[in-house]
Every structure is written in structure tokens, then in C-alpha cells.
Amino acid sequence: MREEWVKVWKEGAIGRIELNRPQVLNALNRQMVAEIVDALTAFDKDQDIGVIVLSGAGRAFAAGADIDEMAYDTPVTLEKLDQFSDWDRIRTIHKPILAAVHGFALGGGFELVLSCDIIFAAEGTMFGFPEVKLGVMPGAGGTVKLTKAMGRAKALEWLWTGEMFSAEDAKAVGLINHIVPSELLLEETLAFSQKLLKQAPLALRLIKDTVNKAVDYSVFDAMQAERKNFYLLFASEDQKEGMKAFIEKRRPNFKGK
Amino acid sequence: MYETLLYSKENGVGRIVLNRPDKLNAFTAGMLKEMTDALKQVERDKEVRALVITGSGRAFCSGQDLGNVQGELNLKETLREGYNPLIQRLVGLEKPTVAMVNGAAAGAGMSLALACDFRIASENASFIQAFINIGLVPDSGSLYFLPRLVGYAKALELAVFGEKIKAEEALRLGLVTKVVPARALEETTKAFAERLAAMPTKAIGLIKRYMQKSFENDLAQMLEWEAFAQHVAGRTEDAKEGITAFLEKRKPIYRGF
Missing domain, CATH: 3.90.226.10 (2-enoyl-CoA Hydratase; Chain A, domain 1)
Structure with missing residues (x-):
């Protein structure tokens, strides 16, 4: 367009x-x-x-x-x-x-x-x-x-x-x-x-999703959503890279995967 | 063309002359409007890099024109609609302002002088917080400017007793920048304002903008504003010229941006 x-x-x-x-x-x-x-x-x-x-x-x-x-x-x-x-x-x-x-x-x-x-x-x-x-x-x-x-x-x-x-x-x-x-x-x-x-894109994305829910949902429901999103990030390569870099005391190199 | 004031510019200096000498340049609604309009001109005109405000005749400004008040005056609305926007605009002007105090500055006329960055007074000038003498309170910024200029106790004394402050006393109190013989007032002010007009105008504007913030911010926030302001100032043509001239051991020629 x-x-x-x-x-x-x-x-x-x-x-x-x-x-x-x-x-x-x-x-x-x-x-x-x-x-x-x-x-x-x-x-x-x-x-x-x-x-x-x-x-x-x-x-x-x-x-x-x-x-x-x-x-x-x-x-x-x-x-x-x-x-x-x-x-x-x-x-x-x-x-x-x-x-x-x-x-x-x-x-x-x-x-x-x-x-x-x-x-x-x-x-x-x-x-x-x-x-x-x-x-x-x-x-x-x-x-x-x-x-x-x-x-x-x-x-x-x-x-x-x-x-x-x-x-x-x-x-x-x-x-x-x-x-x-x-x-x-x-x-x-x-x-x-x-x-x-510089941040992990998937983390940004799921934080936004959860914060939006926090505005609208009950505290309990929002926390349930938060938990699932937290777990979901452990499926990402960036979580592995982020925690590895932390242990190795270097800057992470996030890929958005 | 204005009815109640004269506006002109010369050598980078804008000049507003309150021009109702038979009324000691007392403020009317029309004059407040015209002043606000003149200030807008000064704001927009890039050639104007300093402003002088003075009065014609024997007074600087005697404050609100009481003879002009018919029936019950709504003081609150008069201030909100007329004086307050004018004072805000004058204080917010990102160019240096000089009150050339040629005679009495009374009531809101004194406030007007205090709202300028500098005050050059004739030896015949006087200042008076006249409000209390008719049962009123300081306005048009006097309650704000006075304690900042002379400290709380002295400010209260001036506001409560409403006594005339002669030029020499004003100088001693720190209310004015300098006092000069009446015949030297024009020439001294002209030189003073032209000197300001040849300075790095953008930097002066930034100094004003952020020094005003110092009254409501703590050190940490001020340090942050200073960093911002320096970033902006550092990128002006004038800063480049200033540094180049310093290195070349010559006098800088500033253009105001």
C-alpha cells in the first residue's frame, strides 16, 4: 500500500x-x-x-x-x-x-x-x-x-x-x-x-503480552498467564544463550529464536 | 503597530517601550495583550537575540491601571487571562531579557521587572510592592521572584510593608544588576543588551530553561538536565565557533544558533 x-x-x-x-x-x-x-x-x-x-x-x-x-x-x-x-x-x-x-x-x-x-x-x-x-x-x-x-x-x-x-x-x-x-x-x-x-526479542514479546494481561485480568489469572509465558521462554534458544552468557560472565548474543 | 507600547529592534536587540506616560505606563487589558503579542514577535524573530523592556516618561510601570477599573473587577480572571500568560511567556523566553528601570516600578510593574533576567536601574528608579497598600497581595510572579532574589525574610518584609525601595537599596538587596545615573541609563543598557545579543543565544536560552528547573528538582535530576542541555549546546554552531576561536586564539563571533 x-x-x-x-x-x-x-x-x-x-x-x-x-x-x-x-x-x-x-x-x-x-x-x-x-x-x-x-x-x-x-x-x-x-x-x-x-x-x-x-x-x-x-x-x-x-x-x-x-x-x-x-x-x-x-x-x-x-x-x-x-x-x-x-x-x-x-x-x-x-x-x-x-x-x-x-x-x-x-x-x-x-x-x-x-x-x-x-x-x-x-x-x-x-x-x-x-x-x-x-x-x-x-x-x-x-x-x-x-x-x-x-x-x-x-x-x-x-x-x-x-x-x-x-x-x-x-x-x-x-x-x-x-x-x-x-x-x-x-x-x-x-x-x-x-x-x-539488545534484549531477547521473545522475552520482550512475552513480557508485553503478560503486562497487557495484568492490566485487564484478575491478579490470579494474570499470574497464571505469566507463569505459562515464563515456562514458554525456556523453549527458546535465547534463554539458553542468556543463562550461559551469565554463567560465563560475558554479554549474551540473542537471536530472537 | 501597537496603541499602548512601542516595539523596535536594532543591533540584535528588541525593545518594548510601555507607552502610556500620562498614566505612568499602567497596565490595561489592551496593554497586556499587546505585550504578549510583542513577546511572540521576539520569540519568533531570529534576528532578535536580547530584549529590553522599559517605560516612556518618568515611570517604568505603575502596575494595574486602577482608574480603568469599572465596577467589580474579577481579579482572579484578570490575572489568569492577562498577567499570568504574559509573565510565563517572558520568563520562558529563551533569549536574555533586560528591564531598563527608568523610574517607579510599582505593583505588577515591579513584578514585570523581576520577571526579566536582568534589571538596570536609573538612580531615579524605585521599586514598590504596592499591593498591600490597597489591601491586596503581590501578584504577577512577585511572590515567586522576590524570595528567590532576596530571601524569604526580606521578601516578606518588602511585601508586607509595601515601602518604596530606592535604587541604591535595590542594588544592595540584589534586586537589580546595576544602578547608573539617569543620563547614562540608555547608553549603559544599550551596551549591556548588545553585549548579550552578541553572545551564544541558544546556550543562554538553555541556561535559563534549566536553571529555572533547579527550584523544583534535586541534584540528581539537575545533573541529568545538565547533561541533556550540554548535549544540545555542544552541537550548536556557536559552540563550534567558540572552541575553534579558543584554539585559534581569537575572539569568537557568535550567531545565536
């Missing part, structure tokens, strides 16, 4: 996806979301790729959704279109997805951030869900993920007021991982990617 609204390329073992509608601060339209998810899926299947990095071109990561596109929708058109099913596919991506966020991450743009695994934000980045100001609410997981991440009282305040919050606020409640100077946003995100690329 030829991408129109995103730029997709490989940088070594890093799959890069850059939102590329800078003239509208990367407001997400349906095709753009489909392009993002298609690129994520392709990188997930690509054996040469270990980590995926999502970023935005221009002044913002993504300042919301394309309002024109949905202004005249009805429940029936939305049901038939089922646009949010594209978002569900992000949850099926096994590889680490890093987000390099700057400027604004609002509405759908914020939901996209919350769909990523590790989030780097430039100093001064603003986050928020302004949907309420248009008489609606987030529809791609925003209310759910925000509440899971920060608790009910805080989430209601963010969602009800529709106000923007700072990167410091977002970090304080655990929504994002790191705040870095805007000049170094991509560099730091890519450096973190390199760190992940």
Missing part, C-alpha cells in the same frame, strides 16, 4: 512511522489511522524489525481527529463503518511500540499515544481530551485507558473539562515514561530503542 498521510521507513532494526499531515497538526483521519495500523502490522511481521517508533512531523504529534470527516455521521453510518476496529488491531502488535511525542497529543492523537508502550515526550508537550467541548467523548479507548492509568477521579477531571495538561502532569500519573528536551526527542527515543534491541 502507498501511504498518503504517514511516512514509513526502516532504520536498521527500527521501524519508523511518522504522522505526516503537518498542515493540520497531524489530525487523524480514518485513512491515516488505517495507514498507521497497516504499517504497525507490517513491521510486526517483518523479521528484520525489533522495535517500532511512532512520531509526528511538524509542530505536533497529533492534535486530534479530523472533525469534518465525522461531523455529519449518524449512529448507523458509524456502526457500518466501524472505524474503531482499526484501533483494536494495535493491541495485537507484539513488538515494542515507542512514541516520540511533541507539541500536542489531543483527542485521537492522545489515544494513539495511549496505544503505544513506551512514551517519550518533549518538554512542553500538552495532552488532553477536548472531545467534550464538541459534545462528544473519546471513542477509541481514551476514557478506558485513561481511567486504568490514572484512576477514576483524575480521569473524570481530564475528560469532563477537556482541558490540556502538561507533560509533567502526564508523567506524574504514570501516563508517559520520560520528558526530554525537544531538541533531543527523537534521539532519546531512538537510543531507548537501541537498548531494547
Whole structure:
């Protein structure tokens, strides 16, 4: 597929996806979301790729959704279109997805951030869900993920007021991982990617799977899943290599097998 | 063109003159808006590498224009909408700022001077935390800047008693950078600001950005920010020029990026 609204390329073992509608601060339209998810899926299947990095071109990561596109929708058109099913596919991506966020991450743009695994934000980045100001609410997981991440009282305040919050606020409640100077946003995100690329890919994959389950499952069920994944890693060559290297006091050489 | 102030630039120095001399340059809502707009210009204009703020006539700025207040003034909203964004923008400006204090700096006018990086005062200048004298409290950043500049006890004394501080006293307290005879004010400030404008602007911006963070961070975090900042500064053209000039034993010529 030829991408129109995103730029997709490989940088070594890093799959890069850059939102590329800078003239509208990367407001997400349906095709753009489909392009993002298609690129994520392709990188997930690509054996040469270990980590995926999502970023935005221009002044913002993504300042919301394309309002024109949905202004005249009805429940029936939305049901038939089922646009949010594209978002569900992000949850099926096994590889680490890093987000390099700057400027604004609002509405759908914020939901996209919350769909990523590790989030780097430039100093001064603003986050928020302004949907309420248009008489609606987030529809791609925003209310759910925000509440899971920060608790009910805080989430209601963010969602009800529709106000923007700072990167410091977002970090304080655990929504994002790191705040870095805007000049170094991509560099730091890519450096973190390199760190992940040194780890055993299967371990990363099953950790992500288990952490995702930990968010949704009961403690008991999540621990059962954890145990099985732990056992499963003992079927990998990388487990043998990792433990052997530890005993031999050398760095492991993981192969992703 | 502005109604309440004059904006000009010369030799890399932007200059904002509060221009309501018959009202001792008191702030009105319009003036706050125009100042914010002028600051945006300064931010964007790469040729401007230092900013001077001064007042026309015999005062620097007498604070909020009380004569302009009709009926009940919502002080909280006036601050939130007018003063606070202005002070934030001024403090956040990544270029050096100089208040050329030509006369009285009272109330929010004193806050404005304190929000600048440097203050050069005429011997005729005076500062006054006038708020208490009408039953109000310091605002526009005075509660933040004062204890940082002169220590808590002295700051409290100045804020509670609201007495006039003459230029020499301000110098002794560390409120101003230097005091000069009235007739030398323009010339001294011009030289001071032009010197700043010829310095490595990006580095000065980074110094401001991260020194401000020192008030809310511990040593470990500051060391980390310093490493980031040095990384950014080290890659500027000016740093290359600085090092080259040092090795070639000549004076560096900085361009601000």
C-alpha cells in the first residue's frame, strides 16, 4: 500500500512511522489511522524489525481527529463503518511500540499515544481530551485507558473539562515514561530503542503480552498467564544463550529464536 | 503597530517601550495583550537575540491601571487571562531579557521587572510592592521572584510593608544588576543588551530553561538536565565557533544558533 498521510521507513532494526499531515497538526483521519495500523502490522511481521517508533512531523504529534470527516455521521453510518476496529488491531502488535511525542497529543492523537508502550515526550508537550467541548467523548479507548492509568477521579477531571495538561502532569500519573528536551526527542527515543534491541526479542514479546494481561485480568489469572509465558521462554534458544552468557560472565548474543 | 507600547529592534536587540506616560505606563487589558503579542514577535524573530523592556516618561510601570477599573473587577480572571500568560511567556523566553528601570516600578510593574533576567536601574528608579497598600497581595510572579532574589525574610518584609525601595537599596538587596545615573541609563543598557545579543543565544536560552528547573528538582535530576542541555549546546554552531576561536586564539563571533 502507498501511504498518503504517514511516512514509513526502516532504520536498521527500527521501524519508523511518522504522522505526516503537518498542515493540520497531524489530525487523524480514518485513512491515516488505517495507514498507521497497516504499517504497525507490517513491521510486526517483518523479521528484520525489533522495535517500532511512532512520531509526528511538524509542530505536533497529533492534535486530534479530523472533525469534518465525522461531523455529519449518524449512529448507523458509524456502526457500518466501524472505524474503531482499526484501533483494536494495535493491541495485537507484539513488538515494542515507542512514541516520540511533541507539541500536542489531543483527542485521537492522545489515544494513539495511549496505544503505544513506551512514551517519550518533549518538554512542553500538552495532552488532553477536548472531545467534550464538541459534545462528544473519546471513542477509541481514551476514557478506558485513561481511567486504568490514572484512576477514576483524575480521569473524570481530564475528560469532563477537556482541558490540556502538561507533560509533567502526564508523567506524574504514570501516563508517559520520560520528558526530554525537544531538541533531543527523537534521539532519546531512538537510543531507548537501541537498548531494547539488545534484549531477547521473545522475552520482550512475552513480557508485553503478560503486562497487557495484568492490566485487564484478575491478579490470579494474570499470574497464571505469566507463569505459562515464563515456562514458554525456556523453549527458546535465547534463554539458553542468556543463562550461559551469565554463567560465563560475558554479554549474551540473542537471536530472537 | 501597537496603541499602548512601542516595539523596535536594532543591533540584535528588541525593545518594548510601555507607552502610556500620562498614566505612568499602567497596565490595561489592551496593554497586556499587546505585550504578549510583542513577546511572540521576539520569540519568533531570529534576528532578535536580547530584549529590553522599559517605560516612556518618568515611570517604568505603575502596575494595574486602577482608574480603568469599572465596577467589580474579577481579579482572579484578570490575572489568569492577562498577567499570568504574559509573565510565563517572558520568563520562558529563551533569549536574555533586560528591564531598563527608568523610574517607579510599582505593583505588577515591579513584578514585570523581576520577571526579566536582568534589571538596570536609573538612580531615579524605585521599586514598590504596592499591593498591600490597597489591601491586596503581590501578584504577577512577585511572590515567586522576590524570595528567590532576596530571601524569604526580606521578601516578606518588602511585601508586607509595601515601602518604596530606592535604587541604591535595590542594588544592595540584589534586586537589580546595576544602578547608573539617569543620563547614562540608555547608553549603559544599550551596551549591556548588545553585549548579550552578541553572545551564544541558544546556550543562554538553555541556561535559563534549566536553571529555572533547579527550584523544583534535586541534584540528581539537575545533573541529568545538565547533561541533556550540554548535549544540545555542544552541537550548536556557536559552540563550534567558540572552541575553534579558543584554539585559534581569537575572539569568537557568535550567531545565536
